[in-house]
Amino acid sequence: MRGNGNFNRSNTNTGRPASSRGGKPFGGEKKPFGGNSTRKPYAGGEKKPYGAKPRADKPAFAKPKDNAGSQAEPKKEDDFFDESKPLQLEGRNAVLEALAGERTIDRILVKQESEGMVKVIIAKAREKGIVVQEVVRQKLDDMSETGNHQGVIALCPAYEYASVEDMLAAAREKNEEPLLIILDEISDPHNLGAVIRTADAVGAHGVIIPKRRACGMTATVVRASAGAAAYIPVARVTNITNTIEMLKKENLWIACADMDGDSLYSAPLTGALAVVIGGEGDGVGRLIREKCDFAVQIPMRGKVSSLNASVAAAVVLFEVVRRRS
Numbered sequence: 001m002r003g004n005g006n007f008n009r010s011n012t013n014t015g016r017p018a019s020s021r022g023g024k025p026f027g028g029e030k031k032p033f034g035g036n037s038t039r040k041p042y043a044g045g046e047k048k049p050y051g052a053k054p055r056a057d058k059p060a061f062a063k064p065k066d067n068a069g070s071q072a073e074p075k076k077e078d079d080f081f082d083e084s085k086p087l088q089l090e091g092r093n094a095v096l097e098a099l100a101g102e103r104t105i106d107r108i109l110v111k112q113e114s115e116g117m118v119k120v121i122i123a124k125a126r127e128k129g130i131v132v133q134e135v136v137r138q139k140l141d142d143m144s145e146t147g148n149h150q151g152v153i154a155l156c157p158a159y160e161y162a163s164v165e166d167m168l169a170a171a172r173e174k175n176e177e178p179l180l181i182i183l184d185e186i187s188d189p190h191n192l193g194a195v196i197r198t199a200d201a202v203g204a205h206g207v208i209i210p211k212r213r214a215c216g217m218t219a220t221v222v223r224a225s226a227g228a229a230a231y232i233p234v235a236r237v238t239n240i241t242n243t244i245e246m247l248k249k250e251n252l253w254i255a256c257a258d259m260d261g262d263s264l265y266s267a268p269l270t271g272a273l274a275v276v277i278g279g280e281g282d283g284v285g286r287l288i289r290e291k292c293d294f295a296v297q298i299p300m301r302g303k304v305s306s307l308n309a310s311v312a313a314a315v316v317l318f319e320v321v322r323r324r325s
Contacts, residue, residue, distance in 0.1 A: 088219040089154040090146045092117045097227030099124045104157055106130075111137045111151040118151050145219040159217040162233030164243060167206035168250060170233070171272075178252055178272045179320060182208045184240060184288055185279035186309060189215045193224020194310035195277070200228035202317045208235045208243060214279070244291045247274050254292045256284055257316055259305070261295025268294070269320045277313045 089095050089105075098105060099121065108125050110118050112134045125132050140149050164180075171178040181199055186192050192215050199207050215221065216236065222229045237243045244254050252272040261267070276292060278284035289295065298307065298315050307315070 087156045087159045087217065087222070088143070088145055089156060089222055090144055090149040090152070090219050091223050092121065092150050092152055093227050094223050094229075095121055095152050095154045096124070097230040098154055098156070099128065099130075101230035103230055105154050106157065107155045108132050109135050109140060109143070109153045109155070111135065111140055114151055121152055146223050148223070159234075161217070161236045162206060164206070164208060164235050164237065164246065167208075167233055167235065171205045176203075176205070177324075178250075178274075179204045179317075180206050180208060180247070180252070180274040181313065181317070182240060182243070182254075182274055182276045183210075183214065183279075183309075184276060184284050185210060185214045185282070186277070187213075187215055188280055188309075189218055189220035190224045191215075191280065191308070191310040192217075193221040193226075193229070195313045196221070196225040196232050196234065197228040198310070198314045198317055199232045200225075202321045204232065204317065206233040206235060208237060208240070208274075210240050211236050211238050240288055241291050244274070244276075244288070248293075253294075255316075256289050256292035256295045257297070257312055258284060258289060258295035259297050261297040264296045264298050264316060264319055267296040269296075269323045273320060275313070275316055275320070277309055277316070280309050 089098050089103075095108065096117070105125070105128075108121065108130055110122060110132060114122065114134070122132050137151070140151065140153055143149075143153055167180060168178055179202070181195060181204055183192065183195060186195070186209065192209070196207055209216070217229065217234055225232075247254065250272070252274050253268070254274050254276060255267065255269065256276045257278065276284055276288060284292075296316065298312060300306075
C-alpha cells in the first residue's frame with residue numbers, strides 16, 4: 001500500500017536478487033533493501049536476474065518507426081536540444097490546467113469573438129492578472145506548433161525542468177515509496193506526452209529524459225499530456241547510466257522493459273522503483289540495460305510482437321500500481 005512510509009523491504013517473497021548496496025535505504029535510518037547479503041548487478045559477464053540476456057539492438061516493446069496511436073511529426077532540432085526556447089501551450093485543456101497549476105504565463109492569445117470554454121479561460125486569466133490579447137484566427141494558425149490550437153495559445157517562459165533529487169524529496173514528503181519513469185531516447189513528442197499523462201494517472205513522482213537524442217518539453221508534448229505536464233515533474237539529465245547509479249545509492253530498484261526479460265506478472269515490482277522504457281526504434285540501449293537490476297517483458301499473445309513505447313509504459317506502470325494496492 002502506498003503511503004505506509006515503510007521503505008525497508010527485505011528480499012523475502014520478492015524474488016529479487018540479494019542486495020550489496022551500501023548506505024541508507026530511501027526514507028530513513030533503516031537497513032538497505034535486502035540486508036547485507038551479496039547481490040550481483042545486471043551486467044555483462046555476471047549473473048543476470050530474471051532471464052534477461054544481453055542484446056545488441058532488439059527493441060523493448062516497439063518496432064522501428066512504430067508510432068501507432070500517434071501522428072509523428074518531423075523531428076525539430078529545437079525539440080531535442082534547445083532548453084531556452086519559450087513554451088507555447090495550445091488548446092483549451094492545456095491552458096486551463098496551466099491556469100489551475102503553478103505555471104507562469106506571460107500572455108494568452110485568443111481568437112476574436114471567442115465563446116464557450118475560451119471565455120472561461122479569459123475570465124480565469126484576468127482574475128490572475130494575466131494579459132489576454134484578442135487576435136484574428138489567422139495569427140493563431142501561423143503561430144501554432146501543433147496545428148490544433150482551438151482558438152487559444154498561452155505564451156510561457158521556457159520549461160523549467162525539475163531535478164531527480166526534487167522527485168525523491170517529493171516522495172519523502174508524501175511518505176511514499178518512489179516511483180520514477182526513465183525514458184531512453186523517446187523521440188516522438190506524442191509518446192512523451194502520453195507517458196507523462198500515464199505517470200500522473202499512476203501517481204508517479206517524476207519522469208526522467210536524456211538531454212541528447214530525445215524529445216524535450218514542447219507544445220506538442222504538453223498538449224499530448226492532456227494537462228498532466230502541469231503536475232508531473234520532468235528532469236532532463238546528461239547521462240542516464242549515471243542517474244541510474246545515483247538512484248541505486250538511494251536504494252531504488254531499476255526495472256528495464258525488455259523483450260528478453262521475465263514475465264511482467266511474476267517480476268518483483270514492489271518497493272522503491274524506477275522503470276526504464278526504451279525509444280521507439282532501438283529500445284533500451286545496451287549500456288543502460290546492463291545497469292538495470294532486472295528486466296521485464298509483457299506477455300504477447302497476438303501476431304504482433306511489440307507495443308508502442310507509451311502503451312508499453314502504461315501496461316508496466318499499472319501493473320506496479322496493482323502490486324502496490
